[in-house]
Amino acid sequence: MAKVISISNQKGGVGKTTTTCALAAGLKKRGYRVLAIDLDPQGNLGFSVGADAETSASIYNVLKGEVKTQYAIQKTDSMDIIISSILLSGIELEFTNTGREFLLKEAIQPIQTFYDYILLDTPPNLGILTINAFTASDHIVVPMISDIFSLQGIAQLYETVERVKKYCNPHLSIAGILLTRYNPRTRLSREVRGTAELIANDLKISMFENYIRSSVSASEAQSLQQNVFDYDARSHIAQDYGKFIDELLAKGV
Numbered sequence: 001m002a003k004v005i006s007i008s009n010q011k012g013g014v015g016k017t018t019t020t021c022a023l024a025a026g027l028k029k030r031g032y033r034v035l036a037i038d039l040d041p042q043g044n045l046g047f048s049v050g051a052d053a054e055t056s057a058s059i060y061n062v063l064k065g066e067v068k069t070q071y072a073i074q075k076t077d078s079m080d081i082i083i084s085s086i087l088l089s090g091i092e093l094e095f096t097n098t099g100r101e102f103l104l105k106e107a108i109q110p111i112q113t114f115y116d117y118i119l120l121d122t123p124p125n126l127g128i129l130t131i132n133a134f135t136a137s138d139h140i141v142v143p144m145i146s147d148i149f150s151l152q153g154i155a156q157l158y159e160t161v162e163r164v165k166k167y168c169n170p171h172l173s174i175a176g177i178l179l180t181r182y183n184p185r186t187r188l189s190r191e192v193r194g195t196a197e198l199i200a201n202d203l204k205i206s207m208f209e210n211y212i213r214s215s216v217s218a219s220e221a222q223s224l225q226q227n228v229f230d231y232d233a234r235s236h237i238a239q240d241y242g243k244f245i246d247e248l249l250a251k252g253v
């Protein structure tokens with residue numbers, strides 16, 4: 001039975017897609033069966049792994065009930081993936097029925113025995129797609145860049161998680177906050193890290209000890225549609241994501 005992990009932060013550009021891609025590819029390299037589902041209407045994850053966006057079904061078709069989940073899965077070198085669609089951006093108005101928070105959970109139920117991990121790349125907001133992701137998930141990984149605005153969003157995210165736990169999914173847990181695009185040499189980064197630790201501590205959320213350093217390999221790998229390990233296994237970003245995955249597995253996630 002697959003463990004389901006949301007990679008989520010309502011702030012844009014914090015490394016959700018990069019983390020989903022690296023986590024999926026790294027877990028696959030460790031021998032796990034991994035499916036990633038792109039819930040972000042921007043569709044960057046599908047592009048990052050070279051998935052077909054022209055003819056294949058997307059998670060939008062699945063949530064609409066037009067296509068069975070198993071027929072939307074594409075196999076790529078890095079991971080199995082269900083791509084996103086720009087049509088997801090209208091879903092807030094389109095799906096208004098009772099129970100709409102459970103659509104994704106129901107959609108992945110028939111395929112959960114075929115995978116060890118299902119990773120959900122969420123959009124940069126706390127709307128119905130993110131609520132669907134949290135309702136379907138066992139754990140949430142929260143990528144965060146070390147700037148002062150990112151800190152403000154953590155409490156809001158925490159409140160959403162508490163609401164989902166109360167009404168939709170009591171088993172949900174935040175696996176931890178992962179600092180991304182981190183530069184250990186700058187004082188600001190270190191200060192924000194210290195403040196993030198205080199906030200996380202107050203909310204009883206853990207921070208991952210490992211962080212992801214800033215590296216041009218992130219965008220270079222994406223533009224070549226490769227995962228960071230295949231692009232350059234010796235790069236900072238590949239090494240950091242490798243250590244993060246070890247830490248995540250050691251936590252029992």
Ligand SMILES: Nc1ncnc2c1ncn2[C@@H]1O[C@H](COP(=O)(O)OP(=O)(O)OP(=O)(O)O)[C@@H](O)[C@H]1O
Nearest residue numbers: 012013014015016017018124181213214215218219
């Ligand atoms: N460790 C890193 N070092 C340098 N650049 C990075 C790093 N991680 C991600 N980036 C770059 O930052 C940009 C945003 O990353 P990404 O798309 O993963 O964020 P996101 O949170 O998914 O964004 P959105 O909310 O828009 O979906 C991308 O151009 C990516 O290449």
